Every structure is written in structure tokens, then in C-alpha cells.
Amino acid sequence: MSIVAPSPTVGLLLSGGLDSSILAARLLDQGRTVHPMYVCTGVTWEHCELAAVRRFLAAIRNHRLQPLLTFDLKLTDVYPNHWSLTGQDPPSAGTSDDAVYLPARNALLIIKPAVWCQLHGIRELALAALGSNPFPDASPAFFRNLEAVLNVGSAPRLTITRPLAELTKTQVMQLAGDCPLDLTFSCIAPRGGLHCGRCNKCAERRTAFRDAGLADPTQYDGVEGLEPRSQT
Numbered sequence: 001m002s003i004v005a006p007s008p009t010v011g012l013l014l015s016g017g018l019d020s021s022i023l024a025a026r027l028l029d030q031g032r033t034v035h036p037m038y039v040c041t042g043v044t045w046e047h048c049e050l051a052a053v054r055r056f057l058a059a060i061r062n063h064r065l066q067p068l069l070t071f072d073l074k075l076t077d078v079y080p081n082h083w084s085l086t087g088q089d090p091p092s093a094g095t096s097d098d099a100v101y102l103p104a105r106n107a108l109l110i111i112k113p114a115v116w117c118q119l120h121g122i123r124e125l126a127l128a129a130l131g132s133n134p135f136p137d138a139s140p141a142f143f144r145n146l147e148a149v150l151n152v153g154s155a156p157r158l159t160i161t162r163p164l165a166e167l168t169k170t171q172v173m174q175l176a177g178d179c180p181l182d183l184t185f186s187c188i189a190p191r192g193g194l195h196c197g198r199c200n201k202c203a204e205r206r207t208a209f210r211d212a213g214l215a216d217p218t219q220y221d222g223v224e225g226l227e228p229r230s231q232t
Contacts, residue, residue, distance in 0.1 A: 009033040010161075011117045011125040013109060014068075016052040017186040018208055019172055020128035023164060025060050025179045027126065033064045035122065037113040042074040044087040045190050052185030059180045071112040079103060090189040093203035097134050100188065100200050106137040107146060110160070118155040125158060130172065131165045140165075173212035182217035191221040 010027060014020045014036045027034050038053050040046060050070070057068055076085060083090050084102055091099035110125070117125050129138050136142060147160045164172050186205045187195040195202050197220030209216035 009035070009122055009124075011035045011037055011113055011122050013037055013039070013113055013125065013127050014053055014057075015128070016049040016056065016184060017128075018176075018181060018184050018205065019130065019164060019169075021056050021181070021184045022172055022176050022179055023126065023128040024057070024065075025177070026163070026175060028060065028062050028064055031064070033066065035066045035069060035117075037069045037071065037116070039071045039073050039109045039112060041108065042076055043084045043188075044090075045185075045188050048187070048190045048193055049185050051193075052183060056180065056183040059183055069113075069116065071116070073108060073112055075108070084188070087189070091200040093198055093200060095200050101135055104137060106135075106142070110146065111150075114150050114158055114160070115155075118150070118158050121156055123156065123158060124161055126161045126163055128164055129162045130167065130169060131162075132168065169208050170211045173208055173214060176212075176214070181214075194219055194221045196221050 008031075010032050012020070012024055012027065012034050014024060015038070024034060024036060036053070036057060038050055040050070043049075054068065057065065075082075079085065082102070106127075106129070110127070114125050117123070127143075129143075143160050143162065147158065150160075151157050167175075185195070186201045187199055188201050189196040189199045195205070195218050202220065205218060206216055209218075
């Protein structure tokens, strides 16, 4: 993708997790006007995740932070029997990255926010995807090609940017500063609104805090001494 000067206004795909939340705060610190966006797909952890997004945005409230936009894109008719929608046997702490892959997730999450940006004259949509993401729909070629498809036709040109793509997870965590990371959420099997402490994403979360040398403020569901996930 070509290097472009950042626009003063940016759409941001926000998940409520560590990376996108840190990116939201960083964009505001850079003086950008940020339109946060969340896509409701019907995954079992959506209620907890969306609540976390709202809490985090309230905590970093800023005159350049625009109201949260939510888009409906239910996936029950696309993969109705998938664990992410049924809640049955979610990948546990010991599983690999492949276990949490959601088919075509990035394309599905991007399409509505991208169209909204084009219709409202916003020329940049930012994602918190890291360069270490192993999935094919997180590669530079994927984003480059998707950007090209979105820009076919008469709609205003949109650039998809990944401001964190050159950073490791640890480096991203070290950008957090005074971000209220306790208000973020990254669990695929929440219990009573809490991180379960047993799933793949909870282990990844604990590893992120450990490797960055930060205390983990997360309240897990009664789990003590859970081993963080090994980095490969």
C-alpha cells in the first residue's frame, strides 16, 4: 500500500480489545478526529465486548472523539454451527492461533464501516491489525486488494491503514500510557460478564501484560495462577 499523509478525520474499527483500544487513544493523542465503529455479528461474547467498548470510550472522552457507530452484520446464516455463535467448545488456553480463526472475518468487519466512511466523506479507515497476525486475511496483500475493490466506482477514495502493523504486541502495550486497560475486553467465553480465564484469548491477554512488564488488572472468573500463553 502507498504511504499517505494521515487525514485529520479517521474511522476506527474498534473491538474493545487491547490493540484497538490503545490505537483509539493514540489517534486522539495525535490530534485526530476519531469515529469509532463496532460491527455486531452475533458472536457469543458480543454483549460483553460492546459494553467494554462503551466503557472505554466514556473513559477517554475527548471533544475529537465522535459517538460510537454500530453496524449490524449477523452471521448466523453464514456459519450457524460455528463455536463463535453457538458458544460450544470455544478454543481453550492451550490451542494455537488457527483455532480462533473466523472465516472471512476481516472482510466482513470492514465492508460496512468502509461504505459508511465513503458515504460521509471520510477518507481513512484504521484497523489495529498487527503485522504478526498469521491469518491470510490480515496480510498486506489482502488489505491492499480489498482497498482497491472498495475504491472501484464513483465513491470517494478510501485508504485502509494499519498504524500498528510494524509493531509487536509488546510494543503496542508499551504505548498504552494511562489508558484504562482494565476496561478493555478480550475473551471468547465470558462468564457472568467477566473474562473466563480459560480460553485462548484470555491466555493471550495475560501474555500481553506479562511480556510488556505491566500488571494485569483484569478480573478473571475465579481462575488463579493461569499460565500465560507461550509466544512462538
